[in-house]
Amino acid sequence: MKVIDMRCRPAFLHDFFGATPGSAEHGTARWLNRRVGTIGNDAHFEQSLTQEGFLEEVHNAGLAHAVVVGRHTPSQHLPNEKIHEIVRNHPELIGIAAVDPSIQGEQGAIDAATFAIRELGLAGLDLEPGFCEPARHPDDPIYWPIYELAGQLQVPIFLMSGPTTPDPRFNDPAAVAKVAQAFPQLPIVIYHGYWPNVHQAIGLAFRYENIKLVPDMYLFQAGSDVYIQAANSFMSGQLLFGSSYPFRPIGQSIDDVAKLGLKESVIEDVLYNNAATLFGIEP
Numbered sequence: 573m574k575v576i577d578m579r580c581r582p583a584f585l586h587d588f589f590g591a592t593p594g595s596a597e598h599g600t601a602r603w604l605n606r607r608v609g610t611i612g613n614d615a616h617f618e619q620s621l622t623q624e625g626f627l628e629e630v631h632n633a634g635l636a637h638a639v640v641v642g643r644h645t646p647s648q649h650l651p652n653e654k655i656h657e658i659v660r661n662h663p664e665l666i667g668i669a670a671v672d673p674s675i676q677g678e679q680g681a682i683d684a685a686t687f688a689i690r691e692l693g694l695a696g697l698d699l700e701p702g703f704c705e706p707a708r709h710p711d712d713p714i715y716w717p718i719y720e721l722a723g724q725l726q727v728p729i730f731l732m733s734g735p736t737t738p739d740p741r742f743n744d745p746a747a748v749a750k751v752a753q754a755f756p757q758l759p760i761v762i763y764h765g766y767w768p769n770v771h772q773a774i775g776l777a778f779r780y781e782n783i784k785l786v787p788d789m790y791l792f793q794a795g796s797d798v799y800i801q802a803a804n805s806f807m808s809g810q811l812l813f814g815s816s817y818p819f820r821p822i823g824q825s826i827d828d829v830a831k832l833g834l835k836e837s838v839i840e841d842v843l844y845n846n847a848a849t850l851f852g853i854e855p
């Protein structure tokens with residue numbers, strides 16, 4: 573079965589991902605692996621300390637595509653040019669750009685996003701409102717020009733959510749409703765699926781079909797059965813797979829999906845078809 577991993581980054585990308593063995597960040601990456609249920613070596617991600625090793629991980633897991641996500645926040649910047657460098661000349665890799673208009677200014681963010689899509693060939697735009705300083709919600713007016721641009725460029729928007737949001741009050745799905753309503757043709761992909769606020773996220777997806785949820789490593793945590801129930805009914809086209817590598821093994825995550833209780837007819841949608849549709853990839 574074909575698989576597209578919607579959140580898959582090499583360890584060498586940044587210390588945050590364990591790029592420096594022996595560092596505090598490397599220890600945190602190992603801790604997070606244990607926390608989310610990694611079986612076996614919690615330093616497995618060291619395989620991807622090089623580009624060659626990362627590609628080997630992708631190939632060994634049998635992925636059709638791996639999505640490498642950029643980031644632009646006050647605490648961490650993964651430049652779009654770096655993402656491009658990683659995915660360039662590797663058709664199995666898909667790169668997502670990131671901007672932050674609170675840092676770059678409106679025009680600076682628009683220019684950076686346009687360049688990333690039109691010149692670098694990246695496939696979407698990532699925003700992380702809850703990680704801004706000060707923290708923001710996705711419906712903050714500062715982001716509206718970016719949503720409009722994404723619609724013009726015909727690429728999806730990716731939003732970061734989840735329990736690592738510094739202030740949990742900003743891990744709130746409610747603010748996405750206004751965006752989804754204003755831009756009904758814009759695919760809005762939500763990393764971490766707003767876990768643990770699963771019921772609220774599911775309610776949002778029920779109302780707005782342009783909302784796509786990628787719970788990634790939290791799909792295997794307590795309370796995630798609600799994502800599965802929804803996917804087995806109305807949300808079969810809105811749940812997408814992500815391993816969150818290097819914080820969880822790719823192969824194990826694929827195997828674990830088969831144990832979650834998804835209908836056989838839905839598993840292929842979650843693992844491949846929904847992402848392929850999002851990126852316009854031929855079946």
